[in-house]
Amino acid sequence: MKREKLSLVERVFLLKNTPPFDILEDQELLNIAEVLTNRAIPEGEPVQNAGNPVNELIILAEGHVADNNGGTSLKILGVSALLRGTPAVQTLSAGPGGALILKLEKGHFFTTVYECSGLLVAFMKLLNEQEPYFS
Numbered sequence: 001m002k003r004e005k006l007s008l009v010e011r012v013f014l015l016k017n018t019p020p021f022d023i024l025e026d027q028e029l030l031n032i033a034e035v036l037t038n039r040a041i042p043e044g045e046p047v048q049n050a051g052n053p054v055n056e057l058i059i060l061a062e063g064h065v066a067d068n069n070g071g072t073s074l075k076i077l078g079v080s081a082l083l084r085g086t087p088a089v090q091t092l093s094a095g096p097g098g099a100l101i102l103k104l105e106k107g108h109f110f111t112t113v114y115e116c117s118g119l120l121v122a123f124m125k126l127l128n129e130q131e132p133y134f135s
């Protein structure tokens with residue numbers, strides 16, 4: 001993996017180019033970017049474990065994550081489990097070279113979808129398209 005963290009400006013631009021966050025206004029993106037935390041995940045280390053509670057929304061910034069079969073193309077993890085209050089449905093680990101993730105804690109996630117109702121609608125559309133892998 002190349003970097004350990006993204007700057008505030010880089011986080012804003014990442015959100016601006018990541019559906020469904022791309023529908024938000026610049027100030028909304030900035031508000032979210034300010035509360036995101038960075039985490040570098042070494043190759044093979046779990047990003048989430050099946051059966052564990054999901055306490056944050058995870059946005060993949062760099063690298064990729066893989067399920068037990070070695071693949072997934074998801075950039076956002078945890079929406080379904082957060083909205084439903086269920087545990088993670090599968091274990092996902094950092095792929096080759098590791099991954100850099102951004103975490104939006106559960107409280108910030110719910111504040112964000114409350115204040116940006118269009119984002120909740122967009123998340124629901126993504127869930128319908130990507131089930132069961134949108135964990």
